[in-house]
Amino acid sequence: MSETTTPRLDVHKTYKLFVGGAFPRSESGRVYEVTDLKTGDWIANVPLGTRKDTRDAVGAARKAVGGWSGATAYNRGQILYRAAEMLQGRREQFAAEVAASEGISARKAAALVEAAVDRWVWYAGWTDKVAQIAGSANPVAGPYFNLSTPEPTGVVGVVAPTRGNGYSLLGLVSVIAPVIATGNTAVVALAPEAPLPGLSLGEVLATSDLPGGVVNLISGRTEDIAPTLASHQDVNALDLTGVNSPDGPGSARALETLAADTLKRVRRPDVNDDWTAAQGTDRLLAFLETKTVWHPMGI
Numbered sequence: 329m330s331e332t333t334t335p336r337l338d339v340h341k342t343y344k345l346f347v348g349g350a351f352p353r354s355e356s357g358r359v360y361e362v363t364d365l366k367t368g369d370w371i372a373n374v375p376l377g378t379r380k381d382t383r384d385a386v387g388a389a390r391k392a393v394g395g396w397s398g399a400t401a402y403n404r405g406q407i408l409y410r411a412a413e414m415l416q417g418r419r420e421q422f423a424a425e426v427a428a429s430e431g432i433s434a435r436k437a438a439a440l441v442e443a444a445v446d447r448w449v450w451y452a453g454w455t456d457k458v459a460q461i462a463g464s465a466n467p468v469a470g471p472y473f474n475l476s477t478p479e480p481t482g483v484v485g486v487v488a489p490t491r492g493n494g495y496s497l498l499g500l501v502s503v504i505a506p507v508i509a510t511g512n513t514a515v516v517a518l519a520p521e522a523p524l525p526g527l528s529l530g531e532v533l534a535t536s537d538l539p540g541g542v543v544n545l546i547s548g549r550t551e552d553i554a555p556t557l558a559s560h561q562d563v564n565a566l567d568l569t570g571v572n573s574p575d576g577p578g579s580a581r582a583l584e585t586l587a588a589d590t591l592k593r594v595r596r597p598d599v600n601d602d603w604t605a606a607q608g609t610d611r612l613l614a615f616l617e618t619k620t621v622w623h624p625m626g627i
Contacts, residue, residue, distance in 0.1 A: 483563050
């Protein structure tokens with residue numbers, strides 16, 4: 329008796345937001361199409377995140393600040409290293425998503441994924457060292473000593489990179505990892521044209537022992553998400569890396585104006601960002617506050 333092969337349908341992946349450690353659909357129930365940059369073929373439908381989704385993500389990030397900032401630097405480093413492990417285990421999937429998102433070859437995409445893994449490891453190694461370069465024992469005259477130590481700013485709104493070599497994953501990791509390595513939490517507006525690696529990164533983080541709410545990933549229109557982050561009173565800082573508009577409601581200037589109402593720390597976009605270049609400590613130091621303690625001696 330001969331066996332017959334029954335045709336089967338592929339199980340297409342359902343992409344969802346990553347908020348508070350869970351994977352909700354957008355509250356609007358709406359999606360938009362993502363296509364292969366090289367062929368124009370449809371790849372997936374992704375959630376069209378809204379202002380309400382963004383506010384929910386900020387709430388989740390705020391709840392997570394105390395536990396995450398209070399964790400030991402060593403523990404945070406372990407979790408970032410675990411993210412590198414999980415990302416490496418799924419590198420073929422991510423290479424395919426990066427290749428389709430950026431219209432590049434499979435070989436180049438694979439190299440960018442490996443670089444993203446290495447970047448997680450690099451920032452994991454800095455979690456218990458950044459205080460040594462950002463803090464100090466200050467030379468003061470008098471019967472007291474004076475110590476300055478860095479502390480996380482709090483909730484950071486991040487506009488993910490929308491351009492550059494490897495922006496969809498390597499650039500994304502390059503802006504998220506330093507924010508959370510220093511004890512902050514993040515709400516990230518993903519690149520609208522290339523959200524798939526970012527939404528899949530949520531699955532990596534969910535299996536990396538990262539507490540829910542530390543990283544929240546929203547796909548959708550930047551012009552909806554970024555102003556919500558800029559004006560939200562519970563967001564303490566903004567990274568405007570992915571803002572490309574020179575003028576108008578979604579420009580860096582307009583977002584800075586919104587942020588000024590609540591005195592947010594703002595990191596401006598830099599057109600010279602090169603995600604394949606060696607990373608430095610500038611992003612680690614961008615969202616730290618300095619606490620100085622005076623203590624009497626000889627009493």
